[in-house]
Amino acid sequence: MSEKFLLYIMNTFTTNLQDKHSLRCNCEDCFINQIVSKHLAPIICDQLLKSKMEVKYSQGDTLVEEGEKINKFLYIKEGLIKVSQLTDKKENRIISIARPHDNITLLTFFSSEKYLYTITALEDTLACTFPYRLMLDVIKSEKEFSYGFLNMISYASSKVINNFIKLSSRNLRGRLAYIILNFSDNIYKTDSFDLPLSRKEIAELIGMTVENVIRILSEFKKDGIINIDGKSIDILDKKKLQMISEFG
Amino acid sequence: MSEKFLLYIMNTFTTNLQDKHSLRCNCEDCFINQIVSKHLAPIICDQLLKSKMEVKYSQGDTLVEEGEKINKFLYIKEGLIKVSQLTDKKENRIISIARPHDNITLLTFFSSEKYLYTITALEDTLACTFPYRLMLDVIKSEKEFSYGFLNMISYASSKVINNFIKLSSRNLRGRLAYIILNFSDNIYKTDSFDLPLSRKEIAELIGMTVENVIRILSEFKKDGIINIDGKSIDILDKKKLQMISEFG
């Protein structure tokens, strides 16, 4: 207990730039919170909640960085993030764009001492953070608790793998159509939205060059399938876009 | 040694189609067995061990099939398997070639009622199987037990994701060199081995067409980098192969 309190104190005082907006919270909607209260003994639950911090990240901020020693466990409460990894050739590859409840961050907390992926905020993002050691201790010691994580991590990894398979069986036009539809249908739930990614990031997401991403986007525009101006996108002909995504 | 022979003999005398080679066993080297005895209460441990069956699969046999309801939990004890999934376009995509201790099978037991992937034996393979519901119950109810799974599943999924990234940043020659080296360095630990995959399966593994796989393999042969005759491969110029894998 005192050891963990110490941990918590240390966490507060080693705050770097990113943690400057942190404060304690007891929000009810946080998913971790729900698992916690459902499965944990009240004392431990309380301990977890006390150590929980809500941290605000601005667009572009790095939440955790590949290769760094894991020091915090985090859950995305609001916002949008990208999860990426360096390739052999030191290029960035985005493996997932994720929202709250996607729990994609789980992919990087187990099996290694260091973060496997870099997580970056694509929009202003609110994250609940927990001291890493404490979280591990709780997971290790509490019945049923880690089973929830097993489900979530499986689901998250299957989505990433699925996405790779889907992308790799499509040509460039198909891939672009696919991710535009993804933003439209799954993330923003509207046919008009602002792309949270630069052209370069789109390229990193679908594994193509920037030039060709731009080229195809221009083609889509010329063909009246989408309207695109800078980052703002309007889908004009969704049927056609779906066709391209499916057969391209 | 004689135990394994006995096992083999007894295999001949059992009942239903897929399980016709099964029998109870108490092998010490099985990894599940080790976790079990380390973390589980003796009673439950005993229950698990009683329900455990050792099943022998022949080359080409399907261990579990994508889309089927999950009814058994399995651990690969000996042999070599492939894990694959159908793409949108109903083509096979191999997401991993795995040996014992890779625990890749874990990727398909959580987060869904149905198997996410098809698992096929590439060599004669020995698997320990457990009734699925029982295994879930144990995982849910026992401290520390599922934490081991968390680590393993994370590790397995990161390897698959890593592999996709590595492949997607290479051209065809690079991909082929990469997987040949993989078989040589990580699986068979020798420069002369028999490929456990058909040309078509290699294509499914690296996301290319059969024709081009064959073409590049022939090129490698013509250039004196490898010798290949049917499925048997000799690596003649490993340095060169590594160069191609790295820069291609």
Added chain:
DNA sequence: CGCGGCTTTGATGTTCATCAAGTAAAGTGG
């Protein structure tokens, strides 16, 4: 104002899929 980063377009050559055709190997039925 100039610099660097992001975006865009065009020209060019390489890589790769597709189509076609043929050979070898492996089952299948009489």
Added chain:
DNA sequence: CCACTTTACTTGATGAACATCAAAGCCGCG
């Protein structure tokens, strides 16, 4: 056991898809 079918493998020719290189416009920032 042989004729027959099917499946796996192989090579070549062709065109489409894509990366690369080059150059220029745009925009925010010091």
